[in-house]
Amino acid sequence: MSRRVRRKVAKKGKEKVITPCYPEVEDEVLGSERNGDVVWTSLPDDTVIQLLSCLNYRDRASLSSTCRTWRALSFSPCLWSSLDIRAHKCDAAMAASLTSRCANLHKLRFRGADSADAIIHIQARKLREISGDYCRKITDATLSVIAARHEELESLQLGPDFCENITSDAIKAVAHCCPKLGKLRLSGIKKINGDAINALAKHCPNLTDIGFLDCLNVDEMALANVVSVRMLSVAGTSNLKWGVISQVWHKLPKLAMLDVSRTDVGPIAISRLLSSSKSLKVLCALNCPVLEQNTSFTTGKK
Template identity: 65%
Template structure:
């Protein structure tokens, strides 16, 4: 009998069983145990799906190639409702490889005219939002094709580069093909005709956010017919007849915020719009030389309305939009984001203000380059 192990013999003396209490640890017990095999493919569906949401598009594709199960998970529609392709080379071949996953794609952001051409090949018929950066060379043909392929479109934004090749013809196509359009923002058009604007007013009854920025000519009277508009920006537009503009825009029944930054607007037009428009709450007139030259002009007479200009306190003005504005924090945008209970209408105004201020600052910075 071994000295290291005491044994207990059963009654018949045939079966031998080690007694746990009497056993002495041997060298074999000190050896590391082999790790148990983990089958990653057997993880719960929800866990793997959450893992996919944390990955880049390239990593998703790599992980999806692991096995059939994960390939199926990687193609789940909930992973492909939104695409931000600005940092990727998005061309026709990439669009073709993504097309099978984009049946339920709702939002896409891209950069460059080549990417704009490739958008059509995604076959995302349910696309709701399109946002393109640096599309200077985009043409009427490309924009018209995008509109024709995406009839459910609700938001279309192209900028901040000037889209000089886009004409009013493309706007008419957008109006006719996208009746659910709610937001349209275009930069750098040479001319926006009355026919194009009236087409938007006629065919897009839900259009509430309209921006024609840095254009040469806009028909001011036609803009007064877009009665659904709540947020309007004509920032940087060169040739504006402010008498015609105020005559028509002050009657817009839902106009909540107006951006006239970097234009030739003067104190007469500003005063009239602020006093006559019943719905207007915010007027942004940053970097407007004619308005700033009049030292006698005061913005204190517009009770319940906010004028954002270089001679006003921007943060105090924005803070006054909130119900509890006693603190008036200087970092009003952080204050707004940290609010636990938010007002939907204030949220819309704040997002719009954030956009128009950032766009104006970008243009001012560009004009100051050596």
Template identity: 50%
Template sequence: MTRRLRRRAARDGPAAHPHPHPHPLDWTALPDDATLHLFARLGYRDRAALAATCRAWRALAASPCLWAALHLRRLDPAAAATLAPRCAPHLRSLRLAGRAAAEAAPFLRAAGLRSLRLSGCRDLTDAALAVLAARHGGLAELHIGPDPLDRISSDALRSVALCCPRLRCLRLSGLREVTADALADLARHCPLLHDLAFIDCLVLDEPALAGLTSLRFLSVAGCQNIKWATASASWAQLPSLTALDVSRTDVSPGAVSRLISHSTTLRLICALNCASLEEEEAHSPAAFANSRGKLVLTINRTISKYIAADAAPLCPDTAVKDTVVFDECRSSSGKRNGVSQLITWLEWILSQSLLRIPESNPHGMNQFWLDQGAALLLTLLKSSQEDVQERAATTLATFAVIDDENTNVDPARSEAVMLEGGIPMLLDLARCSRESLQSEAAKAIANLSVNPKVAKAVADQGGIAILTNMAKSVNRLVAEEAAGGLWNLSVGEEHKVAIAAAGGVKALVDLIFRWPAGTGVLVRTILKKIHLTCCTDSVCNGCAVFVVAVVIRNVLLVHLQILLRMTNVAWRLQRLVASMPWLRLLAPAKLKGS
């Protein structure tokens, strides 16, 4: 109750002005478990803001379970130093984006860090990576990608091997060269290393990989200049190798056959978008059908069907269906039989390969996307791995686009996502608490909504309200992607009134003033959105008045701030002249008379 209402109630009596909330909710009376559950669904900014409200919530916000994992898109040394007292003792998993964030990570002082994932680190240097490895010697997982690491050499790889002896999983993208010395150091100092991935590597020493006897999962997707005769002979000798990824390489059918014949432990070979194997299967469809119990995944095969056929004997008490094969293999039966770890690795591999394929846009992939590509991406959206979900959403946003400049999408591909039930899944992800996943889901919704049928499905399932709420986000990337979704939905005449009724126009106008610096293109785009959204007669007048009112309000605020600053300066100058009379000789005439 405000002060004015309290005064009226005291004057007229409580019956005349009842309390607007007769039974106000005391949030501090919630059980600690419920409060922690709510805090866990918030970002670290909102969590820190709530922690400043009262002592009880401050104590709960410092709970170790809330700071065990952290995902930051922007991090500088000052912000890292501020977060350090809260998260340093408890932080175990950290995801960062950008070179600046990677260089600021040591300021978090998270000595107990176990998992580190970096993205957008194209300019990461050997020195920065060496510092990260030295400060976090207990790392068990290190992922850097998918952007190429052009400035990382084998020297940094050797530093990682020396500083992180507990390393179990190492995945790097775009290295210039991986030498035999670096691989020897990994084999010598990292005896627990069982998952190794060198994605899009230019030069790789194939025989040296045979020294990593602890390897179970190996990926060389996109690597060039591999001597496959040597590689197949040496890798077949790895005593624990379970799965191999050779997608987007020039692997020969003979090399795959040698791996199948000579390796006793190999169970899965993933070879997506390999031209030689696809040509071999085109001439001989049963080329790899009899693979001695080993599964070979190619573009020409229905991947989920073959995985289900391979997983059936491993999960005898579970009916494995090809439509839900990933879910079934993650079940308790799959965990008991060792299938869950293999499926987790396969999800990561598929998300990487499916993300790269639309970028190169190879010929003849349209039927793959229609038959199984869209369904595979939606399956990956349900993964328990956050980075897999984000890459799947990113691929859904790009694989249907056939013309970036004119924003044209393939109607068949976008409708395939809709028919497979992808719209509700994307809307659910757009409402999650992870801002990075929110932005990717909003981008996918925006691109797919170029198709009028998909736009109608998005609007019918509450997408307008969801995008409007996202446009109010404090995260600029999330807000811009949501604005793009509202832009595409506003093309339909029947959606314009709904956007205005949901507060979409106000959210778009507020974006102009939320980030005024360096957003000329953004301002023009949003104004176009507002114009198209408000062109319906029933909402045009109200929206126009609102826009004008907001503009006038902000202009007046700017002028008021300038006047206050000028008044403050003049007042300080007068005080200075009054305290030092000799300055009156130098002061202007107006100040002399004051």
């Protein structure tokens, strides 16, 4: 079928400007406008970017393959400041394919130890927040490499799950590699010794939020050396020496919130902490059997 081309002639001074016009395309666009249909290729760039921001990374990649313009817009830095891959299994190949888009990635959420091994290949040097769910099999080697490649890291959270393969050596590596760390929350570690905690106190001066949840053993004395901490949680952690805690933790100058839920804390330790600490404002002690059995216990504070 041959294509007929009409020519529109417009006068511009003494010159004639001849513009080719394709009736089929023109009629189609006008018809769409009359019917109220959206011409996707004519959407403003801001609208396309907003549309892409509502999609997960896989759907975003599929939509960006429709045309060159949308592909270019899909690389906009604002679309890749945060990445949540918890719904998908991430392998090294997929992580490598994301690298070109993630130069300005600031926040990353993943699920599983396999994904933890893969995200090393993303190489997002500006990453500030890492959050991993169900990382039972994550190892010291993986966590140490993640810390070494992300020196700008400000927040690291692993859990809820028992990260039983992580040791104090990996925590020391995090302390040495991530001096800007402000939040550290780890779940289910067997033992966190004094050397690891003292490394955090020495190398991470901005560390204000610490959570050692459901751990088997934590050095209480060393935690008193992290003078920058404001929020501290040992919820679910066992084998805590409350006599030591009540004598040293109240000296933490900035401690404002303490969570001792699901522990065997007793009324004496609670009373000492509340009466001795000048900064402590909130103490959370939910599901603590010893406290629940003592129905007459009162802190004397509102």
